[in-house]
Structures are given as C-alpha cells and as structure tokens.
Amino acid sequence: MPAIGIDLGTTNSCVAVFRNGRVEIIANDRGHRITPSFVSFVDNERLVGEAAKLDATENHENTLYQIKRLIGRTYDDPTVQADMKLWGFTVINDDNKPKIPVVHSCGGNIFCPEQISAMVLEEMKNAAEAFLGETVTDAVITVPAYFNDSQRRATHDAGEIAGLNVIGMINEPTAAAVAYGLDREIKNQRDVLIVDLGGGTFDVTIVKIEGRKFYVRATGGDTHLGGEDFDNILVEYFVSEFKQQHGEDISDNKRALNRLRVACEAAKTNLSSSTQAKVRLEALQGGHDFCSSISRSKFENLNHNVFERVLDTVKNTLSDSGLKKENIDDVVLVGGSTRIPKIREMLGKYFDSIKIKRTINPDEAVAYGAAAYAFALGSDEDSALKEFALEDVIPLSIGIGRRGGTMSFAIPRNTKIPTKVCENRLTVVDNQKRVTFKIYEGERTLARDNHFLGKFTLSGIPPAPRRKGKIKVHLEINACGILHASAFEEITGNSSGITIARDKGGLSESEIKRMVQEAEKFRKKDQELKRRSTARNALEDYAYSVKKEVDHKNLTTPKRICIMSSVTEILEWLDINKKEPPEMAELEARKIELEQLVE
Incomplete structure (x- = not known):
C-alpha cells in the first residue's frame, strides 16, 4: 500500500x-x-x-x-x-x-x-x-x-x-x-x-x-x-475607498466583504505580472457599483511593514x-x-x-x-x-516555569528532533507533597511572556525538608514535533505526565472517535449522492437520446406518441427534482420502464 x-x-x-x-x-x-x-x-x-x-x-x-x-x-x-x-x-x-x-x-x-x-x-x-x-x-x-x-x-x-x-x-x-x-x-x-x-x-x-x-x-x-495578509490589507484599503466614494461602510456586510476579497486576490495576482490592476464590482452595497484601481507601487507601499x-x-x-x-x-x-x-x-x-x-x-x-x-x-x-x-529541528525553545516566574530552558530552539532530555528538580518548601509543572515554548526570560503549552501535577511526594525531595522531569519531542512531558519521583515511583496539546484544549480520544464516525457518515452520504447524481445524468442522457432518435425508428404513431409522452414526463420530473437527485431505486425504475417502452 x-x-x-x-x-x-x-x-x-x-x-x-x-x-x-x-x-x-x-x-x-x-x-x-x-x-x-x-x-x-x-x-x-x-x-x-x-x-x-x-x-x-x-x-x-x-x-x-x-x-x-x-x-x-x-x-x-x-x-x-x-x-x-x-x-x-x-x-x-x-x-x-x-x-x-x-x-x-x-x-x-x-x-x-x-x-x-x-x-x-x-x-x-x-x-x-x-x-x-x-x-x-x-x-x-x-x-x-x-x-x-x-x-x-x-x-x-x-x-x-x-x-x-x-x-x-x-x-x-x-x-x-x-x-x-x-x-x-x-x-x-x-x-x-x-x-x-x-x-x-x-x-x-x-x-x-x-x-x-x-x-x-x-x-x-x-x-x-502570508498571501492572505496582502489580501486583507487590500480589502481594508478598498473598504476605505468605497466609503469615500459612496459614504457607506461595508465592513459589517459579510457578503460584500467576500466579493471584495475575491476581487482583491485577483488584483494581487495581476500585480505580479502587471504594474496596474483594476477592481470592478457591480452593486457592492446599496446599489452602488465599485470601480477602482491600484498600482504595484501603491500595493508595495501598503504592505511595506x-x-x-x-x-x-x-x-x-x-x-x-x-x-x-x-x-x-x-x-x-x-x-x-x-x-x-x-x-x-x-x-x-x-x-x-x-x-x-x-x-x-x-x-x-x-x-x-x-x-x-x-x-x-x-x-x-x-x-x-x-x-x-x-x-x-524544533523552532522554539521548550522550558519549565520556575518559582519566581522565570522559565528554565530545557530544550533550546533549533535542537535536532526527535530528542529527549531529563532534568533533576528539587522540592522548594518543607514537606512538599505535590509539584505542578508548567510547560512553555518561547525565548523570553519570564514564563508569562512565552506561549503556555500546558501543565500537570505530580502528587504523593514523601515529606522531606526543602531541596531534599528529588524529582526527574522528562521532556520528549517525537519526529512529528509533538511534545510529551512527564515527571517521576524516585522513592515512591509515582509519575505523572501529559501529551501537551491533547490536554491543552485539544481533542480528546472520544471526540476524535465521534468525529471519525461523523466523517464516515458524510463520506457515505457523499458517495450515495454521487451515485444518485450519476444515475440521474444517465437517465437524462438516455431520455434525450431517445427523443433524438425516435423519429428515425420505424414505429407506429401511437407507439411514437407513447414514447415521447414518457420522455417528456421523465425530463419534467428530473427538472422538478434538480436540486436533489431522486432515490436510486426510482431513477433505475424509470430508466428500465423507458427502455422497455423503446424495445
């Protein structure tokens, strides 16, 4: 495969x-x-x-x-x-x-x-x-x-x-x-x-x-x-220009914005091969047509930043x-x-x-x-x-939040992956029974200035004076760049960990399973719709071919009238049901009926 x-x-x-x-x-x-x-x-x-x-x-x-x-x-x-x-x-x-x-x-x-x-x-x-x-x-x-x-x-x-x-x-x-x-x-x-x-x-x-x-x-x-940002800047520019021309603000009109976005994308593309591009839209809002143009130099100035x-x-x-x-x-x-x-x-x-x-x-x-x-x-x-x-390599450094709000950089950015690091941590207060580890990615000294990935808690730590309790923290990034963090207490063997994104607002296993089932329903429905569309087109094509050839066949007048009446009825029925193809059984039955009539 x-x-x-x-x-x-x-x-x-x-x-x-x-x-x-x-x-x-x-x-x-x-x-x-x-x-x-x-x-x-x-x-x-x-x-x-x-x-x-x-x-x-x-x-x-x-x-x-x-x-x-x-x-x-x-x-x-x-x-x-x-x-x-x-x-x-x-x-x-x-x-x-x-x-x-x-x-x-x-x-x-x-x-x-x-x-x-x-x-x-x-x-x-x-x-x-x-x-x-x-x-x-x-x-x-x-x-x-x-x-x-x-x-x-x-x-x-x-x-x-x-x-x-x-x-x-x-x-x-x-x-x-x-x-x-x-x-x-x-x-x-x-x-x-x-x-x-x-x-x-x-x-x-x-x-x-x-x-x-x-x-x-x-x-x-x-x-x-990316390119969408160039489009957005053009949209904002022409929204302002439309307001100057007609005194109306289209920023809350989603249909008008969508039409303008399509035109801006085309204008951006044209400016790659031409020094000037036009934007023309009929009845953009309030019955007002919009016609404008933009030069390559103006485009470059708007997108300077x-x-x-x-x-x-x-x-x-x-x-x-x-x-x-x-x-x-x-x-x-x-x-x-x-x-x-x-x-x-x-x-x-x-x-x-x-x-x-x-x-x-x-x-x-x-x-x-x-x-x-x-x-x-x-x-x-x-x-x-x-x-x-x-x-x-990884694009951003991975670290663990420290007491006082700073971040300990465990895996520096541009480290080759897959990779795995282990850090030794000590308890920070007397008789500490649990430790919460907060994981961040970024390059700033203060943890709050970096991107918070998630947290997990290790419980059941044996009572001990501060800095005597020992914990090992493991951070592992696989070949896909997905991070798993865990902690292990040596005396009790207690451990805890997370796959960061799954815990931080990501989809749960049950949600993924449900969505897979929903996708399968969509898939089956799409396949069924495609089969019905194909059958509908086949019936329509056959009806038109019969209509075209009936005059060339050696048929009695009543037979010809009967066939043409059936063809007309089928074409009208298909036209009425053009939004949604009829059921397969009905389509096939009508086709067989017409075929038997033509024989």
Whole structure:
C-alpha cells in the first residue's frame, strides 16, 4: 500500500506519491494539480475544492476557508479575533475553542477546525486513490515550521478524522528542501536557504544538503503571515475607498466583504505580472457599483511593514544558524506569495552574490518533498532514495516555569528532533507533597511572556525538608514535533505526565472517535449522492437520446406518441427534482420502464 504526501495549505492543498523511482504530483478530478482549501455546504451537498471556492461569493456563510489559521488556536487568540472580522462565515466560542456553525441538509451543524481540515485531507486522499487505483491509508502531512505543539497535534487529529494513518509530519520548508535536493542530486555539500511564503504562513529554513541527506541548521518564521495578509490589507484599503466614494461602510456586510476579497486576490495576482490592476464590482452595497484601481507601487507601499517582517525573519534565521549570507549557496523560493515581485527584488538585493532559484514549482514543492519522506518512512526500497536521511529541528525553545516566574530552558530552539532530555528538580518548601509543572515554548526570560503549552501535577511526594525531595522531569519531542512531558519521583515511583496539546484544549480520544464516525457518515452520504447524481445524468442522457432518435425508428404513431409522452414526463420530473437527485431505486425504475417502452 503506497504512502502519500499531503501539503495541507491555508489557501491551496496538494498531494503527491513516490513510485517508480520518482515523485508524481496527483491531479484532482478537474485535472488540476492544486486544490483550493475550501469547503462549502449547499442544501444537501458538501463541496470541497474548486467547486466550494466558486460558491464562496453567493454562499458566504456556509463556505469555509483559511481554516489553517484557526487550527490549534484558542478563540481569544488576537489573530483569530482579527481574522474573524474579514471572513464571510461565523466563528463562535465554545469553551474558548473556535468553532464554525453552518447550515447543512436543512439543519444546523457546528464544526471544529480539525473537522473542516479533515474534509480537505479526505479530498486529497480520494484523489490519490483514484490515481493509484487502490486504497490509501498512510500519509505524511506537512506543517509550517513555526507551528506550535497545539497546532501540530490538531493537524495530526485532522488526519485521523479523515481516515488517514499519519505516519509522519514534516515541516513545509524542509519538505521543499527535499524536493530541491532530490531534483538536483546535489553531490557536494550546499547550504540552502528556503523561503516559504504561502497563503497563510511564512517559514525560513536553512538546510545543509549532502547528496540525499538533509540536515536542518535553523528555522524561523511566522504562523500568521502570508498571501492572505496582502489580501486583507487590500480589502481594508478598498473598504476605505468605497466609503469615500459612496459614504457607506461595508465592513459589517459579510457578503460584500467576500466579493471584495475575491476581487482583491485577483488584483494581487495581476500585480505580479502587471504594474496596474483594476477592481470592478457591480452593486457592492446599496446599489452602488465599485470601480477602482491600484498600482504595484501603491500595493508595495501598503504592505511595506509585511515585507520588512519577511526580511527580518530571514536575517534572524541566518543569525540563529551561525552562518553569514555569504555562506549561503542557494536561495530557493517556495509558496505562491513568493511570486510577488517585491519579495524577489528584496531577497535578490539582500543576497547580492546569489541568484535566486525559481527552478522548482512553488505550489508543488512541499507536497513533492512530503511524498519522498512518506516513501522513505515505509519499508519499501528504491535506488532513487537510497541513503535518504532527514534531520529536522524544533523552532522554539521548550522550558519549565520556575518559582519566581522565570522559565528554565530545557530544550533550546533549533535542537535536532526527535530528542529527549531529563532534568533533576528539587522540592522548594518543607514537606512538599505535590509539584505542578508548567510547560512553555518561547525565548523570553519570564514564563508569562512565552506561549503556555500546558501543565500537570505530580502528587504523593514523601515529606522531606526543602531541596531534599528529588524529582526527574522528562521532556520528549517525537519526529512529528509533538511534545510529551512527564515527571517521576524516585522513592515512591509515582509519575505523572501529559501529551501537551491533547490536554491543552485539544481533542480528546472520544471526540476524535465521534468525529471519525461523523466523517464516515458524510463520506457515505457523499458517495450515495454521487451515485444518485450519476444515475440521474444517465437517465437524462438516455431520455434525450431517445427523443433524438425516435423519429428515425420505424414505429407506429401511437407507439411514437407513447414514447415521447414518457420522455417528456421523465425530463419534467428530473427538472422538478434538480436540486436533489431522486432515490436510486426510482431513477433505475424509470430508466428500465423507458427502455422497455423503446424495445
């Protein structure tokens, strides 16, 4: 059974497989190699991909996108609060977990981000199965290098809900480096800097490549920086301009905002090849048409701060790696947003002695690397991946809160993974019976300034004077970058621990099981709807073919009238039931009846 690699993107997703000595990018059912990460609920139907994206303007409340910006985050996260204002759908607060209500099958459903991401993953799985002609279960899913532990666990859960066995997770820029290295068969050591700027996330990774061996030196990034931010800035700009033109504020009109967002995305894309782009929308609000334009220079000025953040991240990652820009052999651009001319100009100017590499497809490279890694994790062998080795690092330091509010750095950032560390701790008060350990990630001295991951308590410590009770604390990060923390008291043997994200607001095992069952119901319903749609189309095609050919048959007048009457009745019946295909049994019965009549 082949293992696939899936690039689960904020804006678009892609799937690939390694077979016959090479990676193959898999096209969806429309023949396109990338699929929009959109899910839409229409009447009794669920749409995923391009069909869902096309439905976004009219069905904005039930069309979900950019879900990667929600996954693994809390409702009160400032980035979630900011994004909510610009989305066409609604996000609600469920015990500080962001969830999305939609209307489906004449009823209401509330989904968590993991479930929506699972629907996109399942679409990738289905495309792979159609391409390979066999069932696919094992998969490697990519994540931004700067995803925290909660976001990684949530992505892993989404894969499980989609019916996938997630055999590994790989950082997106690392996957791109694998694609670049394998494509070129680099013989001598080269230090390659990957700039991965996609729809919603930004990563910079420096990788040492030797043949088919990949060693990550350092990584940096921002989980909330990408093409969607350029779109948001354009939306805000044109909202202000519409208000100046017509005196009306459309910021609370979600349908108008959704239409404007689509137009802004198109304008941004046009500015990559043209110096001017127009935005035209009829009856945007209050019957007012909106017509405006924006120049490339104005676009660059509006996004000046974003561009600065991109370059600052590149510089900081270089500093973390211990290398200078002169030590970098290649700079590789990945992600659709690296097509923006200012990004290329800015990086080209900074790395003045290096030609920026654009030789790999920025939309497909991450899935390419994930597929190669998925194959390497399996038991099969191929000469093309002989001696393949991958060594990644953690993006943020992991530490334990100390008394007084400081943080003890247990695992420094850019430590190679998988890794495991053990720290000895002493009790801090006389006769202390329990200790609570708070785990953080970040680089600040004070624990409160870092990202709180979770906590657990070790109880049953034997009474002893302060600093005499001894506890061992273990922190372990697996190859997927998921953290497990535990503590052990030597005398009693008592222990306690957590897998951080699972305890910190993540999905429980029972919730995942329930969502898997719900996904299976959706899957069966979608399959049944597809069968009914196919049967409906077959009946309609047959009715029209009979209508076309009846005059050429040697039939009596009553027979001809009877056949045409039946054809007309069937076509009218299908037209009445065009929103929802009739039941299979009824469709098949009508087709058999017409066939018998024609005989």
